[in-house]
Amino acid sequence: MENLDWKNLPFGYVPTKYNVRCYYRNGEWGELEVYDTPMFNLHIAATCLHYSQQAFEGQKAFKCPDGKVRVFRIEENARRMQATCRGLIMPEFPTDRFVEMACKVVKLNSEYLPPYESGASLYIRPLMIGISPQVGVSPATEYMLVMFVTPVGPYFKGGFSTNDYAIVRDYDRAAPLGTGTYKTGGNYAASLLANKMAREAGYTCEFYLDAKEKKYIDECGAANFFAIKNNTYITPKSTSILPSITNRSMQQLAKDMGMKVECRDIPVEELETLEEAGAVGTAAVISPIGKIKDLGTGVEYVISKDGKPGPICTKLYEKFRGIQYGTEPDIYNWMTVIE
């Protein structure tokens, strides 16, 4: 792909050659099928369109300096998609077949793997939808799982640097016992207005408090929140946030660096006392936070005094990227090498 500007890729959609699909009919999953078109026909009464029977995932593949291609913790994405499917009464797709499908779609599109030096990666997007018609609110009987890939750069412009966030109190992305723990499109539709409001106020992204009491930090746009204080990695315990695979991995790395890890309620006022903080997720990796402005109360919390990423965020980021690119030992077997 000579004509792609790898170094300046946004986090966006670039067409690639092939996608891989699998259909669920008559109570079972079929064979993997390769397509060279991004289009498909869909019934006008498909449940994904009307009642949001939809589950998706996101993961990255990397071209490493040793010439190998590695994918990060893809089995965990398979498991989380299974959890989303259970929550939306969709059929679960087996972990081993999910891994096989992800490896296949990366291999078929290997010419789109960004070079190591670019810092970009190949984003894998698995998507499952209900395709059979229903007009009453009930689950479909037929489903399609598709995986496509697209080369992506950093989620936020500027890569590893601080961003400012805005607490939006006017909207919730998910209810305490709602679908927040599932990776389903409706949560993202529900986030669009809050995101627009934050951006229009001049901030990179929106920040949510818990929907019930509006007292605690919940989700950080399309990423989890973490903070560093007193040699401790702190992250919210909540029933309305997505269980982030990247966050869980960072907790392990923080422990390995001799830090404590606390998963607990984080009152919004505690933002004043943090040494460092960041957004954490597949797309965000670690995106250190500069300031957080509460658009409701007008209070501004300055996290990074000099506007630069802090030392612990930097250390975690470098260790994590090193594991993904095969330059640091992968002691937990997080990486799948694509042969």
Ligand code: PLP
């Ligand atoms: N929170 C939300 C709402 C997300 O969309 C994502 C991205 O998948 C995350 C957190 C981070 O999860 P992960 O690290 O598994 O990508």
Ligand code: COI
């Ligand atoms: C992620 O993969 O980290 C995301 O949050 C994906 C986002 C574009 C919905």
